[in-house]
Amino acid sequence: MMTNEEQVINRWRLILGKQSEQEMVFQGSEREIQNLEDMENLLEYLYEQAAGEDVRQGERKGGLGKSNLNAAKWITKVRKLFPKQTAEILEKQALEEFHMTELLTDKKVLEQIQPDMHLLKTILQLKHLMKGEVLETAKQIAQKVADQLREKLENSVRRSILGRIDRNSSSPVHSARNLDMKKTIRKNLKHYDPETKQLVLQEIYFSNRVKKYSTWNVIIAIDESGSMLGSVIYSAVMAQIISKLPFAEVKLIIFDTSVVDLSGQAEDPAEILMSVQLGGGTDIGKALAYCEQLIETPSKTCILCVTDLYEGAPEKYLLNTSRNILESGAKLNFLTALDETANPAFDRQLGQKLANLGAFVGALTPEQLGDYIGKIFS
Numbered sequence: 001m002m003t004n005e006e007q008v009i010n011r012w013r014l015i016l017g018k019q020s021e022q023e024m025v026f027q028g029s030e031r032e033i034q035n036l037e038d039m040e041n042l043l044e045y046l047y048e049q050a051a052g053e054d055v056r057q058g059e060r061k062g063g064l065g066k067s068n069l070n071a072a073k074w075i076t077k078v079r080k081l082f083p084k085q086t087a088e089i090l091e092k093q094a095l096e097e098f099h100m101t102e103l104l105t106d107k108k109v110l111e112q113i114q115p116d117m118h119l120l121k122t123i124l125q126l127k128h129l130m131k132g133e134v135l136e137t138a139k140q141i142a143q144k145v146a147d148q149l150r151e152k153l154e155n156s157v158r159r160s161i162l163g164r165i166d167r168n169s170s171s172p173v174h175s176a177r178n179l180d181m182k183k184t185i186r187k188n189l190k191h192y193d194p195e196t197k198q199l200v201l202q203e204i205y206f207s208n209r210v211k212k213y214s215t216w217n218v219i220i221a222i223d224e225s226g227s228m229l230g231s232v233i234y235s236a237v238m239a240q241i242i243s244k245l246p247f248a249e250v251k252l253i254i255f256d257t258s259v260v261d262l263s264g265q266a267e268d269p270a271e272i273l274m275s276v277q278l279g280g281g282t283d284i285g286k287a288l289a290y291c292e293q294l295i296e297t298p299s300k301t302c303i304l305c306v307t308d309l310y311e312g313a314p315e316k317y318l319l320n321t322s323r324n325i326l327e328s329g330a331k332l333n334f335l336t337a338l339d340e341t342a343n344p345a346f347d348r349q350l351g352q353k354l355a356n357l358g359a360f361v362g363a364l365t366p367e368q369l370g371d372y373i374g375k376i377f378s
Helices: 004-016 030-051 071-081 084-097 107-112 117-129 132-160 181-191 226-243 269-275 284-293 315-328 348-357 366-377
Strands: 165-170 207-209 216-223 248-255 259-261 301-306 331-338 360-364
Touching: 004 030, 030 071, 030 084, 071 084, 071 107, 084 117, 107 132, 117 132, 117 226, 117 269, 132 226, 132 269, 132 366, 216 226, 216 284, 226 248, 226 269, 226 301, 226 331, 226 366, 248 269, 248 284, 259 284, 284 301, 284 315, 315 331, 315 348, 331 348, 331 366, 348 360, 360 366
Parallel strands: 216 248, 216 301, 301 331, 331 360
Antiparallel strands: 165 207, 248 259
């Protein structure tokens, strides 16, 4: 067990690198020193990428050895030797600051990293560098992360929306419309006859519809500028969740200075995310004008525009279009952030002007998502 003094020395040695070897040597047991040497080599590998040469001059010895280290081994070793928080910082530096893009152009590397929001964000920023098997692996990761988010959010959203189907109680009204097919099959699987290959239905279950539904037209417009990356991910998942509700029809577009209609892919967030082209300018007014064309029944239409409101075009067009939409009776909402912190950087002056017109302008965390959508439809 290292003393506090030894820990301090070791930390400084890792900070200063091998150039401090004559004045400062690693302290601890043989195994601890070996791990520290390995950690030092990992740091060397990273910072060499930044400088284009060895920024910590000195003869190499022991540890991993540069000749045996590549991006795949680097990321595996970092996760093994460093605390989780430190490992994530190193990975972020490698990708964002030192441009070690090989980490995400190697299929083996992608397969070794735990699918999570951080990885998905990095993939979306670097997917233009990916081809073939690497790109297919990236798509699979996007699907996994999107599924994780959907599972986390879906129940909250459904609980918050009036008129939901209550699948936890049986309906006193037995009709084909209320037939709970999934539950009926699940409960009768034990009565399956392998000889006749038939499922014997000894019990039939019906769901209780708490309220009759009228169809809502939900139009989701997603600003694909780079600053909205986290919100883009959650918005794509939100579109999938809403599209599965029994009373909602979803139309989805992404925009920068152009507008792309992805309504046919609303139930596939991974496909949406892999279609996003981050960066470029922003024309919110143009996107909103396209949304206005999609309105059929204003009183049953809700527009969710996910944007930081940094308008690249003259804002007068955006304000006039917003006024027309609101005066038609449609609900207009500007979500300035839809991510983990809901601490957005957005154009507050433009946001206030839109709020003065009667639009909702605000940021939401994923946990607030369900309650917010519930209020829209209540």
